[in-house]
Amino acid sequence: MKFLDEAKVFVKSGDGGNGVVAFRREKYIEFGGPDGGNGGRGGDVYAEAVEGLNTLIDYRYAQHFKARKGGNGAGSDRTGAKSDDVVLKVPVGTQILEEDRETLIADLDAAGKRVLLCKGGDGGFGNAMFKSSTNRAPRRADPGWPGEEKWIWLRLKLIADAGLVGLPNAGKSTFLAAASAARPKIADYPFTTLHPQLGVVRLNATEEFVLADIPGLIEGASEGAGLGTRFLGHVERCRVLLHLVDGTQADPGAAYRLIRHELAEYGGGLTDKPEVVALNKLDAMTPQAVASRRKALERACGRPVMLLSGATGQGVPEVLRAVADLARRG
Template sequence: MKFLDEAKVYLKAGDGGDGVIAFRREKFIEFGGPDGGNGGKGGDVIVEAVDGLNTLIDFRYTQHFRARKGGNGAGSDRTGAGSEDVVIKVPVGTVVLDEDKETVLADLTEPGQRATLCRGGDGGHGNAHFKTSTNRAPRRADPGWPGEERWVWLRLKLIADAGLLGLPNAGKSTFLAAASAARPKIADYPFTTLHPQLGVVRLNASEEFVLADIPGLIEGAHEGAGLGDRFLGHVERCAVLLHLIDGTQADPVAAWRTVQGELEGYGGGLADKPEIVALNKTDAMTPQARTSRLKALERATGNRVLLISGASGEGVPEALRTLMDAVTADRARRAG
């Protein structure tokens, strides 16, 4: 199934049913009277987060959603039937934005969570509604109110506890494959990863977390270079970020600064998230290069830098334990 994380759709709630003009006419009843009923309510348009979906690809082919109009009123003071709501099922983690792509209408982070995006119109009044002591035979009935309509953007932000960052060919997919049962595409050329990948990291019977791998960033990604920075939305919800740096390149500090600059350019508080920096591909480095590049990175970041190798497994358990501790602390903070 093709991955799609953004879609624009049109929504139209149902109009209310019309009220009617009717009068009571029965044999042996000397005086009749107005008995036109009210119209029924139009259907709402509701969005619901459900399990089992991980892409918005369905909305590439179905982009218009309309609820039905409410039923018209009838004689004998009968109210028209209300129309059923239209429920749009989306993956957990979907954010609904207004047409300006900035105003958040709903953020669905839990299965079963719902939000009403367009409300159906109320039904119009029949002439029985307007009967008074001085107006005993009203000939007035109102049409139903129109339902709301709007264009909205659906944007999927995957639910993950930790995220992988880095330049293309930093070894993110190799690390994900080493840490989980995920099997992302791995090759010796840039931009092997074209869409986000998720893997479940299970340390033991009671400790596990979801790790997200996104396409690599290059300088100028926030301005559209490479694959751009839109995929960074998939790590916005993460508690911690693991920044992998290719240890075989001559200047790992420049690589770290490039990605940091893209995080700041993207915004969304990503630059302020807890970050663990790891020098990757140690299996392809000489001891002297490991020592010098590790010290340079620690001076630049001001924090401890991990040494790992996704290919050989060196340092991977320590990195996973560090991520698990950060995720656990974040879960405790949210629960408390």
């Protein structure tokens, strides 16, 4: 199934039903008087976060959602029927924005959370509502009020406990496959991962957390280079970042600083999140290279650096434990 994290949709609530002009006409009852009923309310449009969805693919081809018009009134003071509501079911973590893509309407970050997008129009009054001591036979009935309509943007930000960041080919997908049951595509060329991947990491029978693998960043990503920073929204909700650095490159400190610069340019508080820094691809380095590159990376990040190999699994349990401890505190 294709991953889709943004969609533009049109929503419209139902118009109110019309009121009617009617008069009571029964045998032996003279001057029965007005009895035209009111129109029914149009249907509302809601958005609701539900479990079991992790993409907005349903809104790629179905982009218009309209509630039905309320029923018209009828004689004998009968009010028209209210129309059914339309509910857009979206994944947990979906943000709803105005057409300008900046004004936030709602953030559906919990299952069952619901927001009213467009309110249905009220029904018009029938002529029974206008009778008075001076107007005994009104022939006025109002049309229903129109519903609301708008274009909105749906933007999905996956909810995960920890997020993987790093340059392309830093070994993030290999690490995710080694740490969880997720099976992302793994290859030896940049930008193998084109969409965020989620995996559930189980440390033991009682401890688990959700790990998100984000497509790699490159220099200039904040200006749109490579895949840009579009997918960084998925790590905004993470409690902790796991920064993987490729140990086979000559200057791991420069790689670390590059990613931190792009995170700072993106904003969203990403640079303030707790971070675990790990030097990956331990199996492809000599002991001398491990020592020198670990020292260089520690100078760049100012904190202890962990060692691991996603390919062989060496050091993976220790890194996962460190991430889980930070996520619990966060």
